[in-house]
Amino acid sequence: MSAASTAEAPAYVANTKVGRVTDFVDERVGGSGILREFGRKVFPDHWSFMFGEVALYSFVILLLSGTFLTFFFDPSMAETHYTGSYTPLKNVEMSVAYSSSLDISFDVRGGLFMRQVHHWAALLFVASIAVHMLRVFFTGAFRKPRELNWVVGGVLLILAMAAGFTGYSLPDDLLSGNGLRIIDGVIKSIPVIGTYISFFLFGGEFPGTLIIGRLYMLHILLVPALILLMIVLHLFMVVVHKHTQYPGPGRNDGNVVGYPLGPVYAAKAGGFFFIVFGVIALMAGFFTINPIWNYGPYDPSPVSAGTQPDWYIGFVDGALRLMPGVIGNFHFEYVIFGYVLTLNVLLPALVPAGIIFTVLFMYPWIERWITKDNREHHVLDRPRNAPTRTAIGMAGFTWYCVMWAAAGSDLIATHFHVSLNDVTYWLRTLFFIGPILAFVVTKRVALALQRKDREIALHGRETGRIVRLPHGEFIEVHAPLDEYKRYKLVGFESPVPLPAVPNEHGIVTRKENRRAKLSQWFFEDRVAPATPAELEAGHGHHEAVEAGEAQKTLSH
């Protein structure tokens, strides 16, 4: 024994008990190596990077609160008569699912709180994913090498909406039942297979007795498992790529500037989980969400006015409302070869969502094709420095918002005392011209902001100090920026349009011509960053005009 051990280096022996346990585990899983790799990994810090964190933490909270709810919820559509403690519904005929949802709300201690935590967290989950994706889009974070992670993010958004909708329908209340009825109507409008899909989904005619159980399985098993899988993929790629960073002094595509994971970043991110949880708990404690006891059990006959779906389904519902069923004498539902094509449902239900998600998924490749930019980007764009992209994003966002607003057209009409029909006509108009207006305005604003940046970089910032010159002229003193602040304003690229390039056969293909035209459209309006030469020239200019004393005031 002694011979063998003396031949090797002396083995490490921990001094404390905790140390010995840690060492035991470490020797078997290689934790030291992992810690060496990640313990001090640098993460850039910016408030806008927190949206993704909010999404992740909401998901954790959803898993925790959802697990609690499954202990009490019964997804059966069997008929029962309510016997719980909510008197207005006593003895009312309802499904077991609805009755157990009421029990969670009224007879399980803390059940209402958990239900509200779950619902608020779900709303926040989808919202934070959406805002996170807007951040990623407008800062160009989807560019190489992160295109695939952008796609994973898009899939997560869809899954989050699916999780939300399947969960929303589970209590089998009147409101969500009408939501399912609408989904059934949309499914039936699908050509050829729609009726079959509807019968397969509901296990027969709507509503049947199976749908809640099926949605329950999707909601608590399949969809969350897929979300978890996508989150793992997403975070794995974040580690591989390392995080992007905003432009600024000392930051470039070859480095990552920020705080080390341990302790600062881990503490901030970890602490933030508790903050998200705390805020959701506050909302759940003080703001009622989805008061199912007010709606009553599902019944195909009644419906209340002014009902809204959860916010993330709103844009589809709004599109359904905006579509006219008849224009003049043209009916959007018509019979073709003896079969019914229900375009007044099919088009609004599928086309806008289809366009939004197709463009969303393809955008990294579209921009890459137009700009021929195949470099890796780790430094983000400030949105103003990519005016056309920012304008495209705002056009899409506006389009979405018009549809979303349309989902509340009746509420707009009743709250502002205007005609419901007029609201719809206006929103129909905005559906078409809103995105165009948004594009033009956003692009102009972005260019104007770039010009402002140039001006500040060249002439300094306004100090608000008014000085009277010897000859009587009043001027506002501009204080020059320090080089760090200036670099933030000038350190960006401003590509020029790329003309069409002949291929290896010396031919300019039609596709290449189209690309060149798009490149022209993408980059023709541009404001170049200020250069040292311009700054130099500017100073000379000032000196000539504001000689002597003024120059003194202008220096620091």
Next chain:
Amino acid sequence: MGNHSDGSPNHSGTVATAGQNEVEKFQDPGIPPHRLRLADTDPKAAKRAERQVAILFGTSVVGTVIFLVAYFAIDLGDDSTIATIRLQNALLGLGTAFAMLGIGTGIVHWAKALMPDHEVSEERHPIRTEDDRQAAVRIVDDIVEETGIKRRPLIRNTLLGAVALAPLPALAVFGDLGPRPDNKLAHTMWAPQEGKLKRLTRDPDGTPIKASDVTIGSAFHVIPEGLNDLHEGKLNEKAKAVVLLMRLDPSSLNPSAGRENWGYNGIVAYSKICTHVGCPVALYEQQTHHLLCPCHQSTFDLTQECKVIFGPASRPLPQLPIAVDNEGYLVATSDFKEPVGPSYWERDEHERSINS
């Protein structure tokens, strides 16, 4: 022309304005010098921050206590009132919020005020090196070579065929998710049973309606006689059979050819299921004789046989032919003459078979 794809700094596109040559860029001044915080220089400030963090953690303990007290001390009892539940819910929320926010803000404050806030820079490494790529290609080549799949197309092709077909059973097992639609959507409970016409009854209690009960301007939510006696599939039948019954001045109705006898003395019955996506068309505007669907605002004009006058629906609401039996009760003389509710692919076929 500037080539933006090569990534070389000389060509990175710093064109000042059109027509001018490329000019040099501002140089990156590097990470700004680090500024010390008050807590870094003043031990008193550091001590103060330390106390603040401790107080925040203390608040969290208070929050946990609030939660436990609210959970155990408030008894919902057998007949919990809304007010008790609301109070408990608010206290549970408040307790959790304090417990969580105390920890969260405490840690973040600790990190911001006391932990080093030096920004550091780390190099990025290529995600894939050319060296790795070549090694990977060699490995894949070796693997493919060792399987011999290129030399043995018979194995490859049979494997592809088998793998392509193997998922089919996985699809087929879902064949029993639901029955075939057949023509179930074409029929409702209103069809006369064994020659007996179904009475129109009130929703939800099921009492029959006399024609004399229906005054001009009134509206009834109607279900077919016998619906409430169903035990299985009651909601399925109700989802197709619900009807709105209204009475207008007979002169304001303009029945088309063949529908003259579908009403009785100005009393007409229309399907309540919207032809758009199936919401109940529950709002009746008495003055204008319009029916409005609250889900998507499709509007139907009762005086024009429920023709669509606004909104996303494309088809009029189906009319239920009604009459009065010898006791004075309203009855449906037949089922709807077309499928009710949202459209579907086979709908026209079903409508033709109903009327043939």
